Amino acid sequence: MKIAILGGTGALGKGLASRWIKANHEVLIGSRDINKAQEIAVELGLESSAGMLNIDAADLGDIACLTVPFAHQESTLSSIGNKLEDKILIDATVPLVPPKVMRVQLPPEGSAAMKAQSIMGEGTKVVSAFQNISAELLQTDKEIDCDVLVSGDFLEARATVIELAADAGLKGWHAGPLCNSVAAEALTSILIAINKKHSLQHSGIKITGH
Numbered sequence: 218m219k220i221a222i223l224g225g226t227g228a229l230g231k232g233l234a235s236r237w238i239k240a241n242h243e244v245l246i247g248s249r250d251i252n253k254a255q256e257i258a259v260e261l262g263l264e265s266s267a268g269m270l271n272i273d274a275a276d277l278g279d280i281a282c283l284t285v286p287f288a289h290q291e292s293t294l295s296s297i298g299n300k301l302e303d304k305i306l307i308d309a310t311v312p313l314v315p316p317k318v319m320r321v322q323l324p325p326e327g328s329a330a331m332k333a334q335s336i337m338g339e340g341t342k343v344v345s346a347f348q349n350i351s352a353e354l355l356q357t358d359k360e361i362d363c364d365v366l367v368s369g370d371f372l373e374a375r376a377t378v379i380e381l382a383a384d385a386g387l388k389g390w391h392a393g394p395l396c397n398s399v400a401a402e403a404l405t406s407i408l409i410a411i412n413k414k415h416s417l418q419h420s421g422i423k424i425t426g427h
């Protein structure tokens with residue numbers, strides 16, 4: 218699958234990219250700055266031509282994954298126009314409001330994923346995932362003992378993202394409709410608080426009962 222990572226030059230984007238490259242997916246690194254995108258593509262072992270502007274990555278990709286800070290979610294999605302029409306957009310955005318990142322602070326739309334869907338319109342299938350996974354761990358070869366909650370209004374699109382989570386070495390779970398993304402997004406602030414209070418580096422979540 219050709220996966221466009223929008224904001225792919227950052228911590229989470231590079232982590233997911235490295236895992237998907239190892240799983241033999243074609244990865245496109247999107248950025249606001251083509252030079253930066255090409256530099257990171259080469260750093261990840263890709264041809265420099267795999268680095269490009271976000272709008273071009275969105276256009277060329279079969280599927281896209283958004284990995285930018287919440288404050289820049291709207292501007293990034295607005296900058297790609299209708300390039301994700303009839304495609305899946307994986308939204309990994311967590312609506313953190315620095316400096317109080319240990320406090321759950323949700324946007325008026327209900328969640329970052331719901332906001333992404335309202336920006337993109339009905340032609341794009343937004344699926345929420347990866348909010349509770351450490352970018353730092355993704356950038357290593359280590360096994361990651363953390364599950365992924367995958368929510369979205371389209372069953373097949375969710376199933377595709379669960380497969381991509383598996384390709385990244387992660388267990389994904391169908392977590393219901395897109396509005397449920399609020400739970401995964403809110404959990405991130407709790408995990409940050411747990412990391413701090415319990416001196417952990419990469420706390421995560423695990424579904425039990427199987």
Ligand SMILES: NC(=O)c1ccc[n+]([C@@H]2O[C@H](COP(=O)([O-])OP(=O)(O)OC[C@H]3O[C@@H](n4cnc5c(N)ncnc54)[C@H](OP(=O)(O)O)[C@@H]3O)[C@@H](O)[C@H]2O)c1
Binds near residue numbers: 226229284293
């Ligand atoms: N870090 C984690 O462990 C982690 C885990 C799960 C979820 N998340 C979520 O994933 C998202 C990305 O996190 P991250 O840690 O990867 O973020 P990051 O490294 O701080 O930034 C990611 C990319 O966002 C783009 N960006 C930065 N400022 C921007 C601006 N003013 N306008 C437009 N784009 C801008 C940059 O790309 P260009 O400069 O190349 O355009 C940057 O490389 C966040 O919503 C975060 O909450 C993070």
